[in-house]
Amino acid sequence: VxxxxxxxxxxxxxxxxxxxxxxxxxxxxxxxxxxxxxxxxxxxxxxxxxxxxxxxxxxxxxxxxxxxxxxxxxxxxxxxxxxxxxxxxxxxxxxxxSLGIPGGYVDPESWDRESAIARLKREFNIDGELIEKYQHPYVYLSPQITSRSDAERELIERAVAEELARFPEVSLAVSSRALEYGNLPDTELVRAVLRNFNAKRSGDVYVVFKPNWFINDFDGLLVASTHxxxxxxxxxxxxxxxxxxxxxxxxxxxxxxxxxxxxxxxxxxxxxxxxxxxxxxxxxxxx
Ligand SMILES: [Zn+2]
Structure with missing residues (x-):
């Protein structure tokens, strides 16, 4: 450095x-x-x-x-x-x-403990974690839900995406399934998200933070800024x-x-x- x-x-x-x-x-x-x-x-x-x-x-x-x-x-x-x-x-x-532009640091590790996610755990009978991991820009859901039916998994993924989209630091949250099916609005933002999506390798829910919101953990190092x-x-x-x-x-x-x-x-x-x-x-x- x-x-x-x-x-x-x-x-x-x-x-x-x-x-x-x-x-x-x-x-x-x-x-x-x-x-x-x-x-x-x-x-x-x-x-x-x-x-x-x-x-x-x-x-x-x-x-x-x-x-x-x-x-x-x-x-x-x-x-x-x-x-x-x-x-x-x-x-x-x-x-x-200091310039009057809002922004802040995001801590996805805390998302699983949010009340909205706790409510989804009760609704879908999930013990322990629902959000297992966040690896920018994807949320990975608990391996527990892989045993669920395809239809139920789709419901859970969509419900998580909908709840995350309401978080104050989140601009867009969309399930990988929705990205794969492609029936999303043809906006510049969605096109950018799609360019960073691979059906075989991507996580479960793609998250875009609001402008000037980001994670300040850089491989375990606390940093001032992240692109x-x-x-x-x-x-x-x-x-x-x-x-x-x-x-x-x-x-x-x-x-x-x-x-x-x-x-x-x-x-x-x-x-x-x-x-x-x-x-x-x-x-x-x-x-
Ligand atoms: Zn960099």
Whole structure:
């Protein structure tokens, strides 16, 4: 949890460029580097913290050093640079509240003890836990209910989802069965949830917290902020293409990070990778 992580990554990237002889011949090479200190510093201190500001200053120096190294070894005129992020993040709730923005920490471990869930246990004759576990973003129900009939399990899952949806920190709760059957409103939020659903591997009830509400437990570590929501502060990231043959411009229409792979393939005139979705960013190709 320090900007030093990015400096180690920089050293590794330089050694890799050198020893793999990237950019040494006429065949394009691809180098992907993840500078991840920003993620950890953001979790521990919050994205608007002084620590995060200091980290970004140091990351800026690290990027400058990497680009200077690439310029020396390969030449930036022969290099296409793509800069992006896999997610954004919310501010720490204390800071958000100081700005009048509501938010807080969610504790799904306590949900099983809520009176609404206790009522469902009585209604469906369930001893012990009904909510066994929460693994973001899914609730897993007690293995007890797997012995119930399919129809009853569906009833229980739907009842749990309905109760969770009424919790003050919850924006949306929907059973995996409902996601599988697909008879849900075609909203942007539901489409985002569906992209994170796998019928074979997902839990029983998908939960979306309200904006600026999240779990502050990060693998057992108490943190200030956690990403992992469909809200704009988590999903809005920069996508920067830079190269000697790319015209300077800003694009304000909505694009997606999955567009990067398709655009790189088109730029190189090669087949996109298997499973690549998204669309080609024509602004990058119309030089
Ligand atoms: Zn993270």
């Amino acid at each position: 320090s900007p030093a992580g990015d400096e180690l990554t920089l050293d590794f990237a330089k050694a890799l460029i050198e020893n793999e002889r990237l950019g040494d011949d006429g065949v394009p090479d691809y180098l992907g580097v993840s500078f991840s200190s920003t993620d950890y510093v953001g979790h521990l201190f919050g994205p608007s913290s002084l620590e995060a500001e200091d980290n970004i200053l140091r990351l800026d120096r690290v990027l400058a050093e990497l680009l200077a190294y690439v310029d020396e070894k390969v030449g930036l005129e022969h290099t296409l640079i793509v800069l992006s992020a896999d997610h954004g993040g919310p501010d720490a709730p204390g800071y958000s509240k 992992g929501s469909p809200w704009r502060y988590d999903s809005f990231v920069p996508v920067v293409f830079a190269g000697s043959d790319i015209r300077p411009q800003r694009i304000h229409r909505r694009i997606f990070t999955v567009d990067v792979a398709r655009t790189l393939a088109a730029y190189l005139g090669i087949r996109p990778p298997s499973g690549a979705t998204g669309t080609v960013l024509h602004e990058i190709l119309n030089k």
